[in-house]
Amino acid sequence: MKVTVVGAGAVGASCAEYIAIKNFASEVVLLDIKEGYAEGKAMDLMQTASLNGFDTKIVGVTDDYSKTAGSDIAVITSGIPRKPGMTREELIGINAGIVKTVSSNLIKHSPNVILIVVSNPMDTMTYLVHKSTGLPKNRIIGMGGALDSARFKYRLAEALEAPISDVDGMVIGGHSDTGMVPLTRQATRNSIPVSEFLSNDRLSQVAEDTKVGGATLTKLLGTSAWYAPGAAVSSLVQAIACDQKKMFPCSVMLDGEYGLKDICIGVPIILGKNGIEKIVTIDLNDAEKAKMQESAVGVRATNDLLEV
Ligand SMILES: NC(=O)c1ccc[n+]([C@@H]2O[C@H](COP(=O)([O-])OP(=O)(O)OC[C@H]3O[C@@H](n4cnc5c(N)ncnc54)[C@H](O)[C@@H]3O)[C@@H](O)[C@H]2O)c1
Ligand SMILES: O=C(O)C[C@H](O)C(=O)O
Secondary structure (H helix, E strand, O other): OEEEEEOOOHHHHHHHHHHHHHOOOOEEEEEEOOOOHHHHHHHHHHOOHHHHOOOOEEEEEEOOHHHHOOOOEEEEOOOOOOOOOOOHHHHHHHHHHHHHHHHHHHHHHOOOOEEEEOOOOHHHHHHHHHHHHOOOHHHEEEOOHHHHHHHHHHHHHHHHOOOHHHEEOOEEEOOOOOOEEEOOOOOEEOOEEHHHOOOHHHHHHHHHHHHOHHHHHHHHHOOOOOHHHHHHHHHHHHHHHOOOOEEEEEEEEEEOHHHOEEEEEEEEEEEEOOEEEEEOOOOOOHHHHHHHHHHHHHHHHHHOOOOO
16 A cells, blocks of 8 residues: 655654554655655654554655655645634635645556545645546545544543543534534534533533634644644545545535535545545534535635636
8 A cells, every 4th residue: 555645744744654653554655845855754754663663664755756656545735834813715825736736746647546635725625636637536535524523522522521532523514713513412422412411602612612723723833733634634544545434524525415516525424445435414403504504605715716
């Protein structure tokens, strides 16, 4: 199993590290445009192999796509991150051009590749990859919901004063400060609805903290987060590589599901060796449906800024 990660910055390197530590891939190619940068990150990571006990070979290259040839899965993290006070949507001007070029280069050398889009604004970048590459829709997956759901579980566990392993929950909708839809009604602690333990106000607070999870970290760090994003991407890569048929909310092209068409937005999917094995439709109540539609309006407004 060969995996390419484009962008050897914070998220790309973290993602490569988690993939290696999980030890399911034979090779990870890390590619960056900055001369020597990916080579340096790859060498540093390889020097952790004997300490962390993995056999995955990590190779770094500077903008040489021939080294990515035959990749089964490629992750696109190239582009700029936001600074405190910015929205993800403000990154579109620079990142759209980068994501378009990178996805085209990847496909030239790996025609059967499954692409995972991470660069922000992620839902719109995923849409752009669909429109510019024409790849079958099962092979283009945007990563956002897996991360947002991990943050939701963190906030739920905090509110419940429970271990995170007791908690389950999912975030659907757009990967933006206002567009996320944390499914508080369906969240559970050991299969018991969390509403049995938390007041409506506390649950609303959990949802709001989840939605601004990325912005909160950006304010603290001066740039956006990388550990949880890297771990989330590595989980998606593993689900595909190991044909796990696991469910994650991901940004995928919809064709009528959830009443939406011609948009990439976060919904639950089953991930396996073919990429998207299935889009899962869950029963939402009227309030949740309205939030999803509102989220879609936001994503479409950003899509409208694309020149495709
Ligand atoms: N979807 C998500 O959940 C999620 C989570 C975290 C970060 N992000 C996004 O991921 C992106 C990367 O974040 P980061 O913190 O790793 O940024 P970073 O600046 O640390 O790394 C980005 C890297 O991309 C490289 N790059 C730029 N143009 C390139 C090109 N044409 N080809 C190859 N490499 C190129 C840069 O040299 C840099 O090393 C940002 O857009 C950020 O907003 C998304
Ligand atoms: O917040 C960001 O800009 C990066 C990423 O989308 C995140 O949620 O951490």
